[in-house]
Amino acid sequence: MADVTTGEQIVFWILAPVALGGAIGMVAARNAVHSALFLVCTMLSLGVFYVVQAGAFIGVVQVIVYTGAIMMLFLFVLMLVGRDASDSLIEVLRGQRMAAIVLGIGFAGLTATGLARGLGEVETEGLEAVNAVGNVPAIAAELFTHYVFAFEITSALLITAALGAMVLAHIERRKGERLTQRERSRARFAPGNYPAPKAGPGVFATSDSVATPALLPDRTIAERSLTDVVRIRELTAAEARPKGTDRR
Amino acid sequence: MEELHLPPIDYAAIAPLLLVFGAGCVGVLVEAFVPRAWRYRVQVPLLLAGLVAALIALISVADKRVSTAGGALAIDGPALFLQGGLVALGIVSVLLIAERRVERGGAFVAQASVVAGTDSDRRQSSQPGATEVYPLTAFALGGMMLFCAANDLVTMFVALEVFSLPLYLLCALARRRRLLSQEASVKYFLLGAFSSAFFLYGVALLYGFAGTMSFTGLREAAAEAGSEDTLLFLGIAMLSVGLLFKAAMVPFHVWTPDVYQGAPTPVTGMMAACTKLAAFGGILRVFTVGFADINLDWEPILIAVAIATMLVGAVMAVTQTDIKRLLAYSSIANAGYVFTGVLALSEEGVAGTMFYLVAYGFTVLAAFAVVTLVRDADGEATHLSRWAGLGRRSPLFAGLFTVLMLAFAGIPLTSGFTSKFAVFSAALGADQVTLVIVGLISSAVLAFPYLRVVVLMYLSEPAEDTPTVSLPGVFTSLALVIGLVATIGLGVVPGPVLELAEQASSFIG
Amino acid sequence: MSLSPYVPIAGMFILAIVFAVFSVAVAPLLGPRRYNRAKLEAYECGIEPSPQPVSGGRFPVKFYLTAMLFIIFDVEIIFLYPWAVSFDALGTFGFVEMLLFIATVFIAYAYVWRRGGLDWD
Numbered sequence A: 001m002a003d004v005t006t007g008e009q010i011v012f013w014i015l016a017p018v019a020l021g022g023a024i025g026m027v028a029a030r031n032a033v034h035s036a037l038f039l040v041c042t043m044l045s046l047g048v049f050y051v052v053q054a055g056a057f058i059g060v061v062q063v064i065v066y067t068g069a070i071m072m073l074f075l076f077v078l079m080l081v082g083r084d085a086s087d088s089l090i091e092v093l094r095g096q097r098m099a100a101i102v103l104g105i106g107f108a109g110l111t112a113t114g115l116a117r118g119l120g121e122v123e124t125e126g127l128e129a130v131n132a133v134g135n136v137p138a139i140a141a142e143l144f145t146h147y148v149f150a151f152e153i154t155s156a157l158l159i160t161a162a163l164g165a166m167v168l169a170h171i172e173r174r175k176g177e178r179l180t181q182r183e184r185s186r187a188r189f190a191p192g193n194y195p196a197p198k199a200g201p202g203v204f205a206t207s208d209s210v211a212t213p214a215l216l217p218d219r220t221i222a223e224r225s226l227t228d229v230v231r232i233r234e235l236t237a238a239e240a241r242p243k244g245t246d247r248r
Numbered sequence B: 001m002e003e004l005h006l007p008p009i010d011y012a013a014i015a016p017l018l019l020v021f022g023a024g025c026v027g028v029l030v031e032a033f034v035p036r037a038w039r040y041r042v043q044v045p046l047l048l049a050g051l052v053a054a055l056i057a058l059i060s061v062a063d064k065r066v067s068t069a070g071g072a073l074a075i076d077g078p079a080l081f082l083q084g085g086l087v088a089l090g091i092v093s094v095l096l097i098a099e100r101r102v103e104r105g106g107a108f109v110a111q112a113s114v115v116a117g118t119d120s121d122r123r124q125s126s127q128p129g130a131t132e133v134y135p136l137t138a139f140a141l142g143g144m145m146l147f148c149a150a151n152d153l154v155t156m157f158v159a160l161e162v163f164s165l166p167l168y169l170l171c172a173l174a175r176r177r178r179l180l181s182q183e184a185s186v187k188y189f190l191l192g193a194f195s196s197a198f199f200l201y202g203v204a205l206l207y208g209f210a211g212t213m214s215f216t217g218l219r220e221a222a223a224e225a226g227s228e229d230t231l232l233f234l235g236i237a238m239l240s241v242g243l244l245f246k247a248a249m250v251p252f253h254v255w256t257p258d259v260y261q262g263a264p265t266p267v268t269g270m271m272a273a274c275t276k277l278a279a280f281g282g283i284l285r286v287f288t289v290g291f292a293d294i295n296l297d298w299e300p301i302l303i304a305v306a307i308a309t310m311l312v313g314a315v316m317a318v319t320q321t322d323i324k325r326l327l328a329y330s331s332i333a334n335a336g337y338v339f340t341g342v343l344a345l346s347e348e349g350v351a352g353t354m355f356y357l358v359a360y361g362f363t364v365l366a367a368f369a370v371v372t373l374v375r376d377a378d379g380e381a382t383h384l385s386r387w388a389g390l391g392r393r394s395p396l397f398a399g400l401f402t403v404l405m406l407a408f409a410g411i412p413l414t415s416g417f418t419s420k421f422a423v424f425s426a427a428l429g430a431d432q433v434t435l436v437i438v439g440l441i442s443s444a445v446l447a448f449p450y451l452r453v454v455v456l457m458y459l460s461e462p463a464e465d466t467p468t469v470s471l472p473g474v475f476t477s478l479a480l481v482i483g484l485v486a487t488i489g490l491g492v493v494p495g496p497v498l499e500l501a502e503q504a505s506s507f508i509g
Numbered sequence C: 001m002s003l004s005p006y007v008p009i010a011g012m013f014i015l016a017i018v019f020a021v022f023s024v025a026v027a028p029l030l031g032p033r034r035y036n037r038a039k040l041e042a043y044e045c046g047i048e049p050s051p052q053p054v055s056g057g058r059f060p061v062k063f064y065l066t067a068m069l070f071i072i073f074d075v076e077i078i079f080l081y082p083w084a085v086s087f088d089a090l091g092t093f094g095f096v097e098m099l100l101f102i103a104t105v106f107i108a109y110a111y112v113w114r115r116g117g118l119d120w121d
Helices: A006-028 A032-052 A056-081 A096-119 A127-133 A135-143 A148-169 A181-189 B011-033 B036-060 B077-098 B119-126 B133-149 B153-171 B178-210 B215-224 B230-246 B255-262 B265-290 B299-318 B323-343 B347-373 B395-409 B415-429 B433-459 B474-492 B495-503 C004-030 C062-085 C087-114
Strands: B066-068 B073-075 B374-376
Touching: A006 A032, A032 A056, A056 A135, A056 C062, A096 B230, A127 A135, A135 C062, A135 C087, A148 B011, A148 B133, A148 B153, A148 C062, A148 C087, B011 B036, B011 B066, B011 B073, B011 B077, B011 B133, B011 C087, B036 B077, B036 B133, B073 B077, B073 B133, B077 B133, B077 B265, B077 B347, B077 B474, B077 B495, B133 B153, B133 B265, B153 B178, B153 B230, B153 B265, B178 B215, B178 B230, B178 B255, B215 B265, B230 B265, B230 B299, B255 B265, B255 B323, B265 B323, B265 B347, B299 B323, B299 B433, B323 B347, B323 B415, B323 B433, B347 B374, B347 B395, B347 B415, B347 B474, B347 B495, B395 B415, B395 B433, B395 B474, B415 B433, B415 B474, C062 C087
Parallel strands: none
Antiparallel strands: B066 B073
16 A cells, blocks of 8 residues: 555545545435435535645545535425425335335445455555646646547536536527516506505504504505405514513 | 557557547637638538548448557457448537528537626527537547557547537537537536546556456456456446446436436437447446356346336326427437347347438437428427427428438338347347337327327327428538438338448457 | 545534534523513514415425526536636646536526526516
């Protein structure tokens, strides 16, 4: 094995359980938002690992693209689904969950033992040579010379992504389907619509909550202050009393 | 810091690629700046012109055998032949995609973002379909062409994603049965992303093993490795999972029937013809350039995969009641036959495989073209029971479909026979007797569902509600004629194309 | 490699964690506690806190579009980073490559803009 500095070891032994715990938590958490946050945890830990292992560039990419952008997308998707939506416990295929767990563990075991066997006695080699000019310039040198074609073609991938997002998520309004400012103004002052804001609670109000109806000077309720959305709330006598929460 | 230099790029050799990608980019600009009413009229000629120009460019560089762009691209015989096949099949696919006569507005939905089944969805049912499909098709075809020419693992992975992403999208854009189409897209996307992850893992392990991404470097490193090198074998295994998924080989085939059924039929045709061709182009290069010289410990596994693919595809095809699912399982079985050619690991095998892919592509496109024509009030009538008695209603199309089915079954004087002969004889030449025997058994089993469709069309009485066969528009007619001519032409005089494939069968590097 | 450049960052992290934990832990110990119902209620701009819908409330799909567009340009920026660092070594050809790349991604931008993907409503 190559030399591993103490710092690297400390970082590894602190963050490896965090990364692994985050991964397990992501799968195990019932609440989708919790899953997403566990995933952030794992991804950040991985980002630190990359930096520690002399891959500064991939570390930055991990944080900016994965932890930043992909997680944001992930959270938005969660919000589209509804954040309280949890996994249904009904198995469509009987025994599928069990089989998936067994096969997953089996696959992980197989890969891990294989890698352990394959990498156990391998000497690290060439890291200093590759990073001699610095990690990022070395990547630039590869990216813009040998892999220039792959790099340019990536733009096709990005165009496809934009096209796909627009096609699947953007409802295009044709001309006339969307109200212009002029039309909105006309509609606002059209007969039958009250253009001004609705009445506020007024000076006789006992509460400034929107839910309390506004009172007119004759102590009747101003109809305009009632909304369909918020239900009317009369304060109880106990609530209307001075509360005595301030220090006397 | 020392100066870096751009590696020399042979622009003539990559001109076909650039033309197709360029057509895609201009297509997106057309989407952005051309008024809605004109988009269809601009997009279709634009894409067809781009593909025809790419074909001409390919013919003009047909003798090139170079590795260019810093070794990332190998423009060699197989790459050029497969790219030519892709562009030719791509033109036929675009003809099917562009068809708007058979169904008002074409096979694609106007706005896929409108929730299926709502009022606004019903309102858009008569609007012309989205024209974004044309640039997407261009990117998919360009990605496939790149996939066949990629000479290192990074370029190959980027190409894999470039052609997969548009396909996921195209699958979701069917005009009829939109939920089924979206479900197909989600399934394809999730499983495809999963298989890409396997591919990438394999790439990482192989890089760890060899310290290089290029296939030539991999081969040199693999030739020196002992048969015990775990990294190498794990890497090959993972890489194979990604590749075999795209080629729809058992056990990575489960997505195929659902996706083929749900996707708009022209897109299904393109996937069956072009995606299969591209996937096998990649497989050929990986196994004949990358891992040809290592101890052949992985071969028994791949032989098992090929046998499973041929048998499962054929047996499952027998049980199908939907014509699109039937063709999907038949495409799985056909992937098995193609794979026997790959496993021959000889130039003869490469030539046979490439010939098979092109011949099968034309036939399957024509078959899906017929499927788009058999319609009732709800759109395409894909259930087999609805095809009963079709032979009396429209003898012409039933006859056409019969020819295609016979070609699938491998009857002599069709391309199905010559192409099967090409791959099986290559496999025999490499002493893969088991594969050939299983292939023959599988072909015999697979002939049953084909013939059942034929019998159903001719020997059943047409019911009251037997669907009519719509009169095809110019585009579909053209696609049908091309497919049929290729099917019979490659069966009667396979010589020229087979010779071309043989001349183009040696990889460089 | 040497990890010493990262020591200040690690120190900063530890400091931040200690500060956050300290603030949260100390506030309830030192502050006076006099609760009433109004104080315990969630604050929602003067309105009675309304219960969330059963599904948890869904967001309009346009947020997804925004996130997706953000990712696209985020990935573009990732490529700019090594290019900018190695700008001197890459010279003219690197500049042309990057221009080509940006121009191509700009096609996507033009499409999104013309189709109204950047409008909020």
